[in-house]
Amino acid sequence: xxxxxxxxxxxxxxxxxxxxxxxxxxxxxxxxxxxxxxxxxxxxxxxxxxxxxxxxxxxxxxxxxxxxxxxxxxxxxxxxxxxxxxxxxxxxxxxxxxxxxxxxxxxxxxxxxxxxxxxxxxxxxxxxxxxxxxxxxxxxxxxxxxxxxxxxxxxxxxxxxxxxxxxxxxxxxxxxxxxxxxxxxxxxxxxxxxxxxxxxxxxxxxx
Amino acid sequence: xxxxxxxxxxxxxxxxxxxxxxxxxxxxxxxxxxxxxxxxxxxxxxxxxxxxxxxxxxxxxxxxxxxxxxxxxxxxxxxxxxxxxxxxxxxxxxxxxxxxxxxxxxxxxxxxxxxxxxxxxxxxxxxxxxxxxxxxxxxxxxxxxxxxxxxxxxxxxxxxxxxxxxxxxxxxxxxxxxxxxxxxxxxxxxxxxxxxxxxxxxxxxxxxxxxxxxxxxxx
Amino acid sequence: xxxxxxxxxxxxxxxxxxxxxxxxxxxxxxxxxxxxxxxxxxxxxxxxxxxxxxxxxxxxxxxxxxxxxxxxxxxxxxxxxxxxxxxxxxxxxxxxxxxxxxxxxxxxxxxxxxxxxxxxxxxxxxxxxxxxxxxxxxxxxxxxxxxxxxxxxxxxxxxxxxxxxxxxxxxxxxxxxxxxxxxxxxxxxxxxxxxxxxxxxxxxxxxxxxxxxxxxxxxxxxxxxxxxxxxxxxxxxxxxxxxxxxxxxxxxxxxx
Numbered sequence: 290x291x292x293x294x295x296x297x298x299x300x301x302x303x304x305x306x307x308x309x310x311x312x313x314x315x316x317x318x319x320x321x322x323x324x325x326x327x328x329x330x331x332x333x334x335x336x337x338x339x340x341x342x343x344x345x346x347x348x349x350x351x352x353x354x355x356x357x358x359x360x361x362x363x364x365x366x367x368x369x370x371x372x373x374x375x376x377x378x379x380x381x382x383x384x385x386x387x388x389x390x391x392x393x394x395x396x397x398x399x400x401x402x403x404x405x406x407x408x409x410x411x412x413x414x415x416x417x418x419x420x421x422x423x424x425x426x427x428x429x430x431x432x433x434x435x436x437x438x439x440x441x442x443x444x445x446x447x448x449x450x451x452x453x454x455x456x457x458x459x460x461x462x463x464x465x466x467x468x469x470x471x472x473x474x475x476x477x478x479x480x481x482x483x484x485x486x487x488x489x490x491x492x493x494x495x496x
Numbered sequence: 497x498x499x500x501x502x503x504x505x506x507x508x509x510x511x512x513x514x515x516x517x518x519x520x521x522x523x524x525x526x527x528x529x530x531x532x533x534x535x536x537x538x539x540x541x542x543x544x545x546x547x548x549x550x551x552x553x554x555x556x557x558x559x560x561x562x563x564x565x566x567x568x569x570x571x572x573x574x575x576x577x578x579x580x581x582x583x584x585x586x587x588x589x590x591x592x593x594x595x596x597x598x599x600x601x602x603x604x605x606x607x608x609x610x611x612x613x614x615x616x617x618x619x620x621x622x623x624x625x626x627x628x629x630x631x632x633x634x635x636x637x638x639x640x641x642x643x644x645x646x647x648x649x650x651x652x653x654x655x656x657x658x659x660x661x662x663x664x665x666x667x668x669x670x671x672x673x674x675x676x677x678x679x680x681x682x683x684x685x686x687x688x689x690x691x692x693x694x695x696x697x698x699x700x701x702x703x704x705x706x707x708x709x710x711x712x713x714x715x
Numbered sequence: 716x717x718x719x720x721x722x723x724x725x726x727x728x729x730x731x732x733x734x735x736x737x738x739x740x741x742x743x744x745x746x747x748x749x750x751x752x753x754x755x756x757x758x759x760x761x762x763x764x765x766x767x768x769x770x771x772x773x774x775x776x777x778x779x780x781x782x783x784x785x786x787x788x789x790x791x792x793x794x795x796x797x798x799x800x801x802x803x804x805x806x807x808x809x810x811x812x813x814x815x816x817x818x819x820x821x822x823x824x825x826x827x828x829x830x831x832x833x834x835x836x837x838x839x840x841x842x843x844x845x846x847x848x849x850x851x852x853x854x855x856x857x858x859x860x861x862x863x864x865x866x867x868x869x870x871x872x873x874x875x876x877x878x879x880x881x882x883x884x885x886x887x888x889x890x891x892x893x894x895x896x897x898x899x900x901x902x903x904x905x906x907x908x909x910x911x912x913x914x915x916x917x918x919x920x921x922x923x924x925x926x927x928x929x930x931x932x933x934x935x936x937x938x939x940x941x942x943x944x945x946x947x948x949x950x951x952x953x954x955x956x957x958x959x960x961x962x963x964x965x966x967x968x969x970x971x
Contacts, residue, residue: 338574338578339577339578340574340577340578357580361578362578362579362580364578366574366575366578368571368574369571370569370570370571371570371571372570372571372572372574372575373570373572374503374507374570374572375570376506376507376510377503377506377507377510381503381506384499385499385500385503386575388498388499389497389499389500389503389579390575390579410964412960412964413960413961413964416957416960416961417957419870420957420958420961421961422961422962425961425964516860516864516867517864520857520860520861520864523857523860524857527850527853527854527857530845530850531850535844535845535846535850537841537844537845540845611832611842611843612842612843612845612853614841614842614843614844
């Protein structure tokens with residue numbers, strides 16, 4: 290499976306945020322998007338996740354499973370917000386997303402206990418999500434990536450609220466996903482240091 | 497999809513959810529009417545069905561603005577939008593859960609409030625039946641307003657303003673069906689059938705329009 | 716040490732939730748037994764005394780209706796005193812007491828409304844009239860529900876306590892209105908016939924079952940209230956334990 294991005298540009302209001310971005314990612318490869326604030330990292334990731342329409346260009350999937358028209362149907366997106374409900378317990382949150390998202394072809398998600406174990410928080414899944422600290426909430430949001438299988442992970446500043454230990458844990462999760470033949474696109478300042486990584490430096494669009 | 501239905505129900509019932517507030521608001525609205533019009537039992541019995549309907553309409557508007565806004569605030573809306581499952585099905589299930597959590601309690605509470613209004617048994621039964629058939633339409637219309645106003649900071653009031661005019665036909669046929677049931681010459685079925693037709697119509701149009709609005713509101 | 720300061724010391728010793736729990740454990744079984752005995756006596760009296768020559772058997776509804784109506788007002792008074800305790804003396808158990816009393820009060824008010832409605836149908840020919848006494852009790856019911864909704868809406872118990880205490884105190888003006896509504900306005904509901912300056916006007920035949928039922932209901936209220944306060948203290952402890960567990964979780968596994 291290959292993800293191809295060709296001549297992508299996006300606009301917000303009247304401003305062109307970025308222009309003519311192209312790259313190709315094969316299975317097991319990661320792309321790290323870097324750049325100063327306001328250079329359009331988040332916008333790029335949201336376009337890739339299908340949440341914003343591209344101004345021109347597009348993204349395609351080569352050798353993907355049949356029946357999926359858009360790559361975003363095969364993607365996990367972890368934005369700035371965790372997409373978890375404070376009122377529900379961690380377990381209820383994770384099991385909802387597991388059942389709602391379902392597995393994409395070519396893999397199965399891990400069960401809830403194993404996913405919580407993988408982010409190092411196995412024994413607090415019975416607590417309401419709102420009781421957790423910001424870092425723990427972020428780690429639980431990463432556990433969400435594991436409970437339902439998606440070959441492509443699109444991660445926007447995933448390590449923003451994390452300490453050094455959790456940073457390493459996150460790198461491990463990404464490495465494991467790449468090892469299973471997944472694709473990771475992430476905006477981060479954290480060097481992953483593992484596997485085939487490409488880098489994309491966003492400069493922002495200058496008129 | 498079933499998972500989404502039960503998650504939304506759970507959220508509505510948990511602390512801070514709006515399920516109980518709607519019924520409380522309904523009761524309060526109906527309770528203040530006699531202070532305004534006076535405690536004349538015959539008058540109350542005559543205007544009772546209309547008051548119950550207006551109260552239910554206002555009460556079901558209450559939590560509507562949070563239907564998609566709460567999802568947007570914590571980022572869940574992004575994930576709902578990305579999926580392979582058709583968005584209009586997601587919207588439909590969310591509406592169904594919202595109705596089950598806020599609309600259904602109103603229907604169940606209406607007979608008790610009917611007693612307060614000194615309505616007789618056929619009138620209470622007819623009001624309950626028409627509310628059961630009509631309140632889903634209000635939720636589906638409201639979903640469109642909630643989707644349009646999802647990105648606005650003070651969307652709550654705007655949703656009510658957008659939705660109320662659209663809900664007028666529901667009110668007209670709901671109330672006229674009740675009066676047809678209690679006043680002999682007019683037949684009950686025609687207005688009631690129209691009411692059900694309106695509900696079915698909006699059960700299709702509402703999710704389609706709301707899904708379209710949600711797609712374009714993404715930023 | 717004089718007696719007054721001893722009483723104050725006892726009272727502030729109760730402020731410690733642990734002591735309260737120990738006291739509740741000791742008092743609650745006795746109170747429960749006493750409540751059951753009083754109910755047995757009250758119910759036996761209620762069903763063995765004569766019916767009214769005008770109202771027939773329906774007069775027995777009174778033995779449930781009147782005590783619940785009394786308690787609906789007393790419960791709100793307890794809540795108002797607790798609210799004062801929260802705002803003025805900052806007594807740590809006061810907001811527990813107010814929070815625990817609200818659902819109990821709502822139940823008694825609901826009971827009073829339902830039994831009144833059942834009694835009104837054969838007597839007045841209607842389930843409900845918008846007369847001063849009935850309306851103000853209904854408003855009291857809505858106020859109870861409002862306080863419960865407010866308590867549920869806020870996560871932090873300390874903050875919600877202050878806010879709902881203010882609401883409870885503002886709502887307290889309704890209590891005298893309910894109590895004297897039947898005297899101030901000429902309404903369908905009969906005026907008070909037990910607590911009067913010139914002695915009760917009610918027939919002794921009805922007075923004794925009524926008084927024993929009232930005592931039983933009051934004891935029931937106190938047992939329920941103490942039990943609910945105990946549950947609320949436990950609930951808060953479980954809550955803080957859970958927050959503690961969340962803070963401690965995952966520390967050792969990730970320590971660099």
